[in-house]
Amino acid sequence: MITLKDQIGQEHSFEKTPKRIVSLVPSQTETLFDMGLEEELVGITKFCIHPYHLKATKIKVGGTKKVHVEKIKALEPDIIIANKEENTLEIVESLKGICPVWVTDVVTLDDNIQMIEDFGALFNKRTEAKKWIDKLNYATKDFINYVKDKESYKVAYFIWREPYMVAGRDTFINELLRLNRFENVYEAREERYPEIELRKIRIQGDPEVVFLSSEPFPFSEEHAFEVGRFTHHGKTVFVDGEMFSWYGTHLFRAFDYFKQIHERLS
The missing domain is CATH 3.40.50.1980 (Nitrogenase molybdenum iron protein domain)
Known part of the structure; x- marks a missing residue:
């Protein structure tokens, strides 16, 4: 049993690692793909365009502001990944009867790192998460150094x-x-x-x-x-x-x- 809190403070418990993921935000879909979770992604939005081939291989469940609840339900997801800004509270509430809805809230660079770290813990991809966090931290420091004289x-x-x-x-x-x-x-x-x-x-x-x-x-x-x-x-x-x-x-x-x-x- 793993118990984790999402970025709006909701506590979620899972008996085993979630294997069927519906992602309702394009940048989060791309991140999950980059962390090696292409096979686990079963549903995405029509705006999830990176990487492009997912549009042809995954079920589209609507947009970020309007989703097809029954289509999501039919996918039998273990978890739905949403975002506080991109998805409405109404959408999140309407999906809670299907499975846990993990909500991210990314406003700062630290929030972004936390989201990736959370995905690593959620999906047993800690090594991949650390790799991306290290890459992002290095690139951020490099850019800060670049821009300091601009x-x-x-x-x-x-x-x-x-x-x-x-x-x-x-x-x-x-x-x-x-x-x-x-x-x-x-x-x-x-x-x-x-x-x-x-x-x-x-x-x-x-x-x-x-x-x-x-x-x-x-x-x-x-x-x-x-x-x-x-x-x-x-x-x-x-x-x-x-x-x-x-x-x-x-x-x-x-x-x-x-x-x-x-x-x-x-």
């Missing part, structure tokens, strides 16, 4: 349009902006994803760089022009949303991308 910029990170929304405090995106030594002009707002008015952007911080993310809203040149009209001397940069918002092992792939952004800005 120029710091005041930035705004846009995630949505109509209404315009940006990444704020207590988000993994903000954590990665900090890691890059970017000053998020909306970090002081109480909301995690504040709605903003473009015409007030100069008053609210006047960012030197505006990042337009590729997800969840696919910003285009038209939107860059629209945003650019309201910034003072701000530079508008399109960024890969996966690199700033996907946690787990995906973070390891993000460091080279971040270095490219710094080279572009300099």
Whole structure:
């Protein structure tokens, strides 16, 4: 019998290692795959695109905000892996009658390491977990050393349009902006994803760089022009949303991308 607590404090007990996993978050699906759990993954979301071949080999059980409960039930999972931000409380509650629902909550780099460590304990993959944790810790230290002499910029990170929304405090995106030594002009707002008015952007911080993310809203040149009209001397940069918002092992792939952004800005 193993008893472990997830990242929202729920205690789960298992008589044996869970062997049938349904994953409701793309970055967690990728992490489980990277830890050698491809065979154990029986259900994923339609947004689980890394590695790409899983879309053809695994049962898709819906999205992150809407799932097919009966389809999940038919898979007879031993565990469902969800996330506090990506999946709604309603989804989590609706699935608890099927099997334990393990909920992650990743806001900081330490949370990310904890999630991987938890997966190692849950699925008897401690060696794989330690390998990834060591890789991530080394890559993080290397990047901190790289970025320490880079120029710091005041930035705004846009995630949505109509209404315009940006990444704020207590988000993994903000954590990665900090890691890059970017000053998020909306970090002081109480909301995690504040709605903003473009015409007030100069008053609210006047960012030197505006990042337009590729997800969840696919910003285009038209939107860059629209945003650019309201910034003072701000530079508008399109960024890969996966690199700033996907946690787990995906973070390891993000460091080279971040270095490219710094080279572009300099």
